[in-house]
Amino acid sequence: MSGLFGVVSLSDCTRTLFYGTDYHSHLGTEVAGLATLDGHFRHRIHSIADTQFKSRFAAHLAEMPGRSGIGVISDSNTQPFIVSAKVGDFAIVTAGLITNKDDLAEKLLEAGQSFSEVARGEINPSELVAKIISSGKSIADGIRLVFDQIEGSCTMLLLTRDGIFAARDARGRLPLVLGRREGSYAVATESSAFVNLGYELMRFVQPGEIVHITAKGAESVWKGSRKRQVCSFMWVYTGYPASAYEGISVEAVRERTGAALAAKDDLKADIVAGVPDSGTGHAIGYAIASGLPFRRPLVKYTPGYGRSYAPPSQEIRDLVAEMKLIPIVDIIRGKRIVLCEDSIVRGTQLKNLTVKKLRDSGAREIHLRAACPPLMFPCIYAVSTRSLDELAARRAIKALEGHEIDDVAEYVDPTTQKHTHMVQWIRDDIGVTTLRYLELDEMISAIGLDADDLCTYCWRGRND
Ligand code: SF4
CATH class of the missing domain: 3.40.50.2020 (Rossmann fold)
Known part of the structure; x- marks a missing residue:
C-alpha cells in the first residue's frame, strides 16, 4: 500500500506537509519521502522500516522550505522522483500496483529510454510513470497516457512549478480527497489527515479525474469517468477509522x-x-x-x-x-x-x-x-x-x-x-x-x- 499527501499554500507549507504525510503511516512501513518546491525542488527519501516517519524526517523540517510539496508513505517504492522533461520539471509520488510494469518498461527500453532506479531487480513504478508522463504533450496529457497504458491501478501526485496535479486511478480503487483552509489547498489519500490540520473536506476526486491544485483553488482539468470500482477492503481493514471514502465513514x-x-x-x-x-x-x-x-x-x-x-x-x-x-x-x-x-x-x-x-x-x-x-x-x-x-x-x-x-x-x-x-x-x-x-x-x-x-x-x- 501507499498513502499520498500534497499541499499548496500562500505561505510556507513544510510543517503541514510533514504532519499530513505522517497521518498516512498506517499505509506503509518501509519507505517514505517528501518533496518541496521553493524556487528549486528539494526531496528526501528514507527507510522507515526501523524508525517511524516523524523521527526520520523531523530534522528536514527546517531544510525543506516551500509553498508547495508532496509526500508519500509506502511499502515498496523509493520515491518521490524528480524529473526534468519537456512537459516541465516535476516531482512525482504514486500509489497502486501496475501489473504490466515489465512490458511497459521493455517498450521504453526498446525506444532508447533508460531507468536510473532498479531496486531488487525491479524497475521503480514511479520512475516508469514519470517516463510515460514525460512523453505526453502536457502533464495532463501524459497522465492520460499512463491511464491508457497501465493495467492494475495508479493514483499519483505531481509537484510542478505551477501547483500540484492530483490524479486518481482510472477506476477509483484508491481514494483521493481534496481539502481547503484559508490560503491553502491540500489533497490526501486519507480524509482523516485533514481534521487536525484545519482543512475542510471539499470533495472526493473522481475515478480517472485530474485536478490542478494551486493556492487559489482546485480545478478539474480532466473529468475522468463515472465508472468506479472502489476498494472494499479499505473500509473493512486497510483504511483509517477516522477517514471517509466516497463520503462513507470507515468506522x-x-x-x-x-x-x-x-x-x-x-x-x-x-x-x-x-x-x-x-x-x-x-x-x-x-x-x-x-x-x-x-x-x-x-x-x-x-x-x-x-x-x-x-x-x-x-x-x-x-x-x-x-x-x-x-x-x-x-x-x-x-x-x-x-x-x-x-x-x-x-x-x-x-x-x-x-x-x-x-x-x-x-x-x-x-x-x-x-x-x-x-x-x-x-x-x-x-x-x-x-x-x-x-x-x-x-x-x-x-x-x-x-x-x-x-x-x-x-x-x-x-x-x-x-x-x-x-x-x-x-x-x-x-x-x-x-x-x-x-x-x-x-x-x-x-x-x-x-x-x-x-x-x-x-x-x-x-x-x-
Ligand atoms: S477490493 Fe481487494 S482486490 Fe480490490 S483493490 Fe481492494 S484489496 Fe485489491
Whole structure:
C-alpha cells in the first residue's frame, strides 16, 4: 500500500506537509519521502522500516522550505522522483500496483529510454510513470497516457512549478480527497489527515479525474469517468477509522459489519472483543447490536510498533504481532469470547499468537467472527503483500482437495457444502470454538454503495 499527501499554500507549507504525510503511516512501513518546491525542488527519501516517519524526517523540517510539496508513505517504492522533461520539471509520488510494469518498461527500453532506479531487480513504478508522463504533450496529457497504458491501478501526485496535479486511478480503487483552509489547498489519500490540520473536506476526486491544485483553488482539468470500482477492503481493514471514502465513514461501516455479524448469531457469550486495532470497530458494532459487553482482553503496546500486516517479511510480521499484543488475564479467564476480526488473510497470526494468548490466559470459548468473506485471490490493484498460497482459504482448499485447484467457484459460494467444509477447516486450523464470515452481499450492504461501484476482486476473482 501507499498513502499520498500534497499541499499548496500562500505561505510556507513544510510543517503541514510533514504532519499530513505522517497521518498516512498506517499505509506503509518501509519507505517514505517528501518533496518541496521553493524556487528549486528539494526531496528526501528514507527507510522507515526501523524508525517511524516523524523521527526520520523531523530534522528536514527546517531544510525543506516551500509553498508547495508532496509526500508519500509506502511499502515498496523509493520515491518521490524528480524529473526534468519537456512537459516541465516535476516531482512525482504514486500509489497502486501496475501489473504490466515489465512490458511497459521493455517498450521504453526498446525506444532508447533508460531507468536510473532498479531496486531488487525491479524497475521503480514511479520512475516508469514519470517516463510515460514525460512523453505526453502536457502533464495532463501524459497522465492520460499512463491511464491508457497501465493495467492494475495508479493514483499519483505531481509537484510542478505551477501547483500540484492530483490524479486518481482510472477506476477509483484508491481514494483521493481534496481539502481547503484559508490560503491553502491540500489533497490526501486519507480524509482523516485533514481534521487536525484545519482543512475542510471539499470533495472526493473522481475515478480517472485530474485536478490542478494551486493556492487559489482546485480545478478539474480532466473529468475522468463515472465508472468506479472502489476498494472494499479499505473500509473493512486497510483504511483509517477516522477517514471517509466516497463520503462513507470507515468506522460507521465497521460498526455496520459488526451489527450484521451479530444479527446472524444467537450465542451465549460473556464478552465481545476486537483483534486490535482493526477489529475494534467491527466488535463495537457487534456489541451494540447484541447487547453483550465490549471488553479489551488484548491491548496493543503501540510505541515503537507498526502494523503487523504491512512489513513484507513474514518473520518480521510475526515478531511484531507477537510482541505488541498483551493479554489481560483478569478479563479473559473463564470467559466465552466473541472475537471480531476485519478479515482472515493468512490466519497464522490469529492461530499462533492471538488465539493462543487467549487460550493460554484461560479463555473458555472463542467465537471468531470475520467482517468479510474468505479472501480467495491476491489483490492485483493495490495490496501486493499476499500471495495465493498464503491465504487461509487456499490452504484449506488445498488440504481438502489434496492439491491446488484453479476453479474455486464452489468454495466462494457460501451456500455450498464445499464452502462449509472450508470454513470448518479454517476454524479447526486456527483453533477456535466457532467461526463465521460475513457474506459478500452483507459486506456490500454495510458499505452502502452499489455492488457495481465496488472492487470485490479479492473475494470473487473478478469485477463485473
Ligand atoms: S482486490 Fe481487494 S484489496 Fe485489491 S483493490 Fe480490490 S477490493 Fe481492494
